[in-house]
Amino acid sequence: MPSESSFDKDLEYSKILEIFFKHTVSCLALLDKSYDFIRVNEVYAKACNRDVSEFPGKNHFEMYPSDAKAIFDRVVETKVPFQTFSRPFVFPDHPEWGVTYWDWTLVPVLDGRGEVEMLVFSLNDVTERHKAEQKVWQQAQIIDQIHDSVVSTDMDGHITGWNKGAERIFGYAAEETLEKHISLVYPEDQFQFLEKQVIAPLKAKGNHEAEALCKHKSGKLFYIHLSLSLLRDENGAPSGMIGYSIDINDRKIAEKMLKRYAAEMERSNRELDEFASIAAHDLKEPMRKVLTFGGLLWEKYSSALGPEARDYLDRIRKAAERMQVYINDLLKFSRIAAQPRVLEPVDLAELAGETLCDLEARIAASGAQIHIGVLPKIVADRFLLRQLFQNLLSNALKFHREGATPVVHLDSRSIDGVSWEIAFRDNGIGFDSNLVGELFLPFKRLHGRSKFDGTGMGLAICKKIVDYHNGTITAQSSPGKGTVFIVTLPDSFSARH
Structure with missing residues (x-):
């Protein structure tokens, strides 16, 4: 016959179980070893859109058929608890809910002989979490497939994300960079530039673009164009930084070559203009004399010359006049770049x-x-x-x-x-x-x-x-x-x- 103290302990355990059953936020169900409901808590009934009174005496798998029965059978047979995460389930009486996801645990309760007397079935609806995780996973997959670099850091600059584009551009595998400082990919003489010209404007404005000199794992230096944004938590507070980078080294090399060629072209044009100006100026006076003396010859001696000589002299005068026009036009051309x-x-x-x-x-x-x-x-x-x-x-x-x-x-x-x-x-x-x-x-x-x-x-x-x-x-x-x-x-x- 049980002692009074043993009875009191059982009563105390019963009260504790009742409080736990009533106030836990998880879905709880007690099942016998045939999987008939003994009782469920309010949270469980609400999750099924039913009343608590609808469950006792009914079989779990008759109400909610699923392939999980094999798991229940194994727990009863082995007497070993089972736990699973994000397991999909479709309510047969509510197909409009679509696929739901559950973390659940099944624990066998043994009697005095070590046999399974009942099962404690505990569940948590993680559908929204699963969808969020799937969305994050999909976004991570998309980011990973982007050809260019996408890198995220915390607010102190320690790397938290590193896609395959970053691996390609910087030469480091993701596992080599995570939790390391972003300065890993910058030459030492760029640290001050990074802090003052990149990080500081980003924190002040929330986004920033810059061109920066970076360092490949091999030690090679190259230029990137960097687009940065602040990451924010649910309260809107800055929680990290994300940067999208493209390799612009070929473009920078081409720009330098173009600048050099442009400078050389400008120098050549300037020298050509100076030469044209000097040449035209130096030719102007001799040509003026040719015209002057040619005119004098024509005025004084053309009547004394034969037809052929007059024709030659006339050709000389006209050629000199054309040359003077050429010289004047050449001077105009050269002075365009020189005059104020x-x-x-x-x-x-x-x-x-x-x-x-x-x-x-x-x-x-x-x-x-x-x-x-x-x-x-x-x-x-x-x-x-x-x-x-x-x-x-x-x-x-x-x-x-x-x-x-x-x-x-x-x-x-x-x-x-x-x-x-x-x-x-x-x-x-x-x-x-x-x-x-x-x-x-x-x-x-x-x-x-x-x-x-x-x-x-x-x-x-x-x-x-x-x-x-x-x-x-x-x-x-x-x-x-x-x-x-x-x-x-x-x-x-x-x-x-």
């Missing part, structure tokens, strides 16, 4: 009007029709732009078709609000569009001197003026169908020098 600039607001409509006044005699002689559309105001060198307009309008008048009245249209349009496209359109003789590349070369002529005068420097001067203003000039044409010169100029001048 006066940048000011320029009304292109007003400038076009002034140019037409300069060309008034030629316009009247040819009967040309000039139509000026809406033209903008820009900041530029007024003197050079006037020369540009004069050269292009002069060309339109010069290269007109025989028997046709020259018609010239001058108009403009804005390009993205930052530059202007100005078109000089004529109905002249045109040219083969395949020759556009040669059109702006110094001394290049597409038509013979016998038909059209000039030195071939006019369009070269136009291009140099447009280049100085950081613009572009090109042409569209076909023989007999006129030409359109298209000049693009920035709205606000920005000097390259």
Whole structure:
């Protein structure tokens, strides 16, 4: 017969079990060894969308058939508890819930003879956690497949994530970097730059972009473009940093080469301009003397010369005059890069009007029709732009078709609000569009001197003026169908020098 103290202990255990059964946040069920419910707690019943009273006496696997029965059988047979995590289950009476996931434990309770008397079935619904873990896993897989580097760190710079792109770019496997400081991939002389120019702006703004010099595992130095963002916890507080990096070393090398070539080109152009200026200047005085003395010879002695001698002397004078025009054009060309600039607001409509006044005699002689559309105001060198307009309008008048009245249209349009496209359109003789590349070369002529005068420097001067203003000039044409010169100029001048 049990003692009073033994009875009291059983009563105490019963109370403790009742309290635990009632207040635990886990789903709890007591089953007999045939898997019939003895009782369930409120949490279990609520998870099944049932009342507690619906369970006692009913078989678990008749209510909820599943392949877990084999596990239950094994626990009863071996008397060894079983635990599983994120096990999927679909409620047969609630298929609309879809697949749910559960952490659960099955513990056998033995009687005095060591036989299984009942089973304690404890479950926790981890569906949301499982979905979150799956989402994180999927994101991790995506990040791992990104070709470029994705690295995450804590707020102190210790590495917490390292994808395959980072392995490829920096040479370190993920296991070699985790928990190490990000300075691992930077040369020592870049530590201060990293802290002041990368980390500090990131912490201040929440995101930051920079170009940085990094160090490969092999010791090779290379450049990356780095896009950084702060990671935040559920309260919005910074919890870490994530950086997306691409290898830009080839681009940086190309940029350095381009800068070197540009510097060499600028030096060569400067030397060429200086040479052209000096050569033209040195030739100008001797040519002036040739013209002067040739003129004197013609005035004083042409009447005493025979026809052949007069023809030779006339050819000398005309050749000298052409040479003087060449020299003057060469000087104009060389001085574009050398003379001081006066940048000011320029009304292109007003400038076009002034140019037409300069060309008034030629316009009247040819009967040309000039139509000026809406033209903008820009900041530029007024003197050079006037020369540009004069050269292009002069060309339109010069290269007109025989028997046709020259018609010239001058108009403009804005390009993205930052530059202007100005078109000089004529109905002249045109040219083969395949020759556009040669059109702006110094001394290049597409038509013979016998038909059209000039030195071939006019369009070269136009291009140099447009280049100085950081613009572009090109042409569209076909023989007999006129030409359109298209000049693009920035709205606000920005000097390259």
